[in-house]
Amino acid sequence: MTLANAIHQQNGLRYITGLLQLHSSAGRQRMLSQKFFTDTTGLEKELNLLSGMVERLKDTEYQGAFISIIQGLMQLHDIQGTLNNLDGRNVLDDIELFEIKRFALIADEIGKQLKMLDYNDIKLPSLNDVVELLDPEGNRTAHFFIYAAYSEKLAQLRNKLKAAEDPQSDEAHVLHEKCIELEDSIRQELSAKLWALHSDISLAWQGVAELDFIMARARLAIDHHLVQPKISEEVTTFKGLFHPQVKAVLEQENRTFQPWDISLYPAPCLITGANMAGKTVLLKTLALNQYLFQFGFYVAAASAEMVTVEKIMTGIGDEQSELSGLSSFAAEMLNIQSIIASARAGNKLLVLIDEPARTANPHEGIAIAN
Numbered sequence: 386m387t388l389a390n391a392i393h394q395q396n397g398l399r400y401i402t403g404l405l406q407l408h409s410s411a412g413r414q415r416m417l418s419q420k421f422f423t424d425t426t427g428l429e430k431e432l433n434l435l436s437g438m439v440e441r442l443k444d445t446e447y448q449g450a451f452i453s454i455i456q457g458l459m460q461l462h463d464i465q466g467t468l469n470n471l472d473g474r475n476v477l478d479d480i481e482l483f484e485i486k487r488f489a490l491i492a493d494e495i496g497k498q499l500k501m502l503d504y505n506d507i508k509l510p511s512l513n514d515v516v517e518l519l520d521p522e523g524n525r526t527a528h529f530f531i532y533a534a535y536s537e538k539l540a541q542l543r544n545k546l547k548a549a550e551d552p553q554s555d556e557a558h559v560l561h562e563k564c565i566e567l568e569d570s571i572r573q574e575l576s577a578k579l580w581a582l583h584s585d586i587s588l589a590w591q592g593v594a595e596l597d598f599i600m601a602r603a604r605l606a607i608d609h610h611l612v613q614p615k616i617s618e619e620v621t622t623f624k625g626l627f628h629p630q631v632k633a634v635l636e637q638e639n640r641t642f643q644p645w646d647i648s649l650y651p652a653p654c655l656i657t658g659a660n661m662a663g664k665t666v667l668l669k670t671l672a673l674n675q676y677l678f679q680f681g682f683y684v685a686a687a688s689a690e691m692v693t694v695e696k697i698m699t700g701i702g703d704e705q706s707e708l709s710g711l712s713s714f715a716a717e718m719l720n721i722q723s724i725i726a727s728a729r730a731g732n733k734l735l736v737l738i739d740e741p742a743r744t745a746n747p748h749e750g751i752a753i754a755n
């Protein structure tokens with residue numbers, strides 16, 4: 386499962402990702418492709434990478450470097466199509482060559498700032514060879530055309546064409562055709578040389594996307610007082626657990642969110658309480674934070690120790706499906722049946738069900754329970 390899939394399933398997760406301060410299309414695509422970690426080794430590594438970025442964002446010493454990185458990220462254009470053409474060993478046109486040059490210049494600057502952060506978990510390969518190839522005049526400016534510096538013969542032809550008395554003459558037309566033919570040849574040569582550099586360009590693109598995404602998660606953690614969860618083998622324990630969206634709404638109304646302390650053992654847990662006491666919000670908060678945890682985010686609590694699961698399955702809210710013609714009760718029963726089947730298949734689950742069979746009358750509810 387990817388974060389893109391989960392966002393459609395969990396409203397709270399959609400709210401959280403909407404808070405991410407991503408600065409590039411590359412970062413957004415990287416966010417959507419984030420995987421749901423079920424292995425503790427990969428998850429622990431991901432959380433440690435995030436921890437290192439949080440520490441640096443809090444340190445005012447690095448503020449200037451972060452500002453420069455953000456400015457660079459904001460200048461990025463989506464070049465995935467150009468990268469695909471490069472990977473397919475196609476001849477690039479002037480716009481695509483411009484996109485590669487522009488990206489190489491930006492990535493080079495971001496790489497310099499990244500070194501100043503002393504953050505070695507993301508490394509951008511040097512694209513100096515790309516810059517030198519597409520910037521023969523050494524101006525390091527973000528524009529591109531087939532420069533005369535690529536070919537002395539091209540320079541001569543352009544000078545003759547420029548000096549022609551009649552631009553519409555047969556001589557000028559021949560010169561123009563020769564220029565076009567030579568420019569096409571140069572594009573082919575440049576493209577062939579870039580094919581050999583495709584791996585470094587793609588790695589740099591992936592690197593800036595990763596940097597954008599991890600910076601956004603770190604900023605989210607700082608701004609919303611999220612905490613790094615510890616990985617536990619058996620028991621999930623929260624101190625000061627809260628739901629960021631509900632808390633924000635209450636604060637706008639000058640009200641205070643009451644956080645929870647709760648421990649979940651590998652066994653059924655029944656939560657009881659009066660109506661309007663917050664039972665449903667607690668279930669939604671547990672689901673949200675499990676998603677955040679296993680997608681490599683900090684979680685909404687004062688402290689947390691959490692167990693990984695293979696699936697998060699819920700029955701919270703109205704399960705009615707008008708498109709399939711199912712009533713609330715029928716949809717709920719099918720959902721519970723799916724949960725039972727998954728549990729019997731041996732999957733490690735976090736199951737959160739709010740008032741099962743709540744749409745049935747008391748006699749039907751007793752029959753279902755029996």
